[in-house]
Amino acid sequence: MGLFDVDEEAPQGQGAGGLFGGGLAAVAGAASVVVKPLPGTSLAQIPAPYQPHSEDELSAQEREDLEACKAGVDNLRNAFWIAGKSFETMSVGKLHREENPNFADWVWDTWEVSESQLHRLMDEWRVGEALASLGHKPPEFHVRAMTTLRRQTSDKVAITVYDTIARCRPRVTGDLVEKVVSDLGALPKDAKPADVGRRVRDLLSTPEEEAGAEEKSDGVPDISSLNEDSPNGESSQEPSNSKADPLATKDIERLRNTLASLSEAAKKVNKAAARRAIDAQPDIAVPLIQEIGSLLQQIDRAVAIKLPKAE
Structure with a gap:
């Protein structure tokens, strides 16, 4: 079993079924709470691969990117696409050059990831990212x-x-x-x-x-x-599901349930509640708020589609 593999016997969550479960009552108000997520704990925090800024010492931004990529590998080993993107960003930008100019050797010394697995992760992360979305x-x-x-x-x-x-x-x-x-x-x-x-x-x-x-x-x-x-x-010249299509009806019901859950959550969470929670128990409150923010971003990405113009 590889470093980023998951035990087949362990329960694997499928789909986003838990997104609007019992813990959702605390979701909606968190969008206005400014708490910087830990580096590398979400895909959005991993910079896209870019060419080296220079062959000399790392710039302040490069050092920050390096730390975010390292955290992406360290903190989310079950989200291989985050590790794969982190590896590719560090490789393309040569962010490893101060510690070891040989990227494969550096990765092995740091994480014990073989060169073959390293290239596989860099090759697969875009598929993982799309499936996660x-x-x-x-x-x-x-x-x-x-x-x-x-x-x-x-x-x-x-x-x-x-x-x-x-x-x-x-x-x-x-x-x-x-x-x-x-x-x-x-x-x-x-x-x-x-x-x-x-x-x-x-x-x-x-x-x-x-x-x-x-x-x-x-x-x-x-x-x-x-x-x-x-x-x-995917795109098709054929018309999409009509209003009478049972699949479209289920999708409408899913959207309505989502809106109802978010509306209910918005009534129960506000800045004052979030701040009190952070002041009282920051070690518990901060991870909760970070996860809420991450879920809200996931919802935002899910509905970020081109809408038809109003007639």
């Missing part, structure tokens, strides 16, 4: 199981395959991902993610589900209806 938290070996598929087609196809599996099954395992990839067989380079997604749903359908398909939806959205801004990058 869809509400999934795949362990690294799940994405690794799609390596052949990704090389045959594209990252977009791999993202669609995993997202479809996660929506069709309550628990995703490495064996399941490998089986689906194997059953898909060789795919053309220009395979359309939406078509592959439908094939995955067919592969995962049981006889019982097929028999009742006309009476009950399987609850899996047609990925082809997503716009170009989605992590999958």
Whole structure:
């Protein structure tokens, strides 16, 4: 098992089901509480890879970026995409040059991550990031199981395959991902993610589900209806789900429930409450507020889509 792998026997959260659970009552008011998250504890805090500012000593900004990337590797070992982005940023910017000019040796000495695993993480983090934005938290070996598929087609196809599996099954395992990839067989380079997604749903359908398909939806959205801004990058000339579509109806209900949960939370949390909590028990309050802020950012990203113009 690799450094960033997760025990298959341990419960793996699928989707964002816990986002609006019992702890949500404290969410909405936190958006106005200014508490700087710990370096490296969210993907947004990892700077995008950039070319070295110079070959000399690190600048103040480079040192700050280096610390954020180190924390991204140290603090979030189960979120491999954050570690992968951290590694790539440090490598491309040569932020390691003061400690050891050989990046692979430096990574091994610091984290005991092999060169092969290092390059794999840097290759996979964009897929992990896209899946995380869809509400999934795949362990690294799940994405690794799609390596052949990704090389045959594209990252977009791999993202669609995993997202479809996660929506069709309550628990995703490495064996399941490998089986689906194997059953898909060789795919053309220009395979359309939406078509592959439908094939995955067919592969995962049981006889019982097929028999009742006309009476009950399987609850899996047609990925082809997503716009170009989605992590999958799916787009289609065909019209999206109509208002009468049961899948669209479920999505509307999900949005309404989300709004109701946030509205209720907004009534219970304010700056005064957050400040009192920090003053009384900062060691407990600060992580809670940071997590609330992170969830709010996740919600914000989820609804940050191009809306139709009002008629």
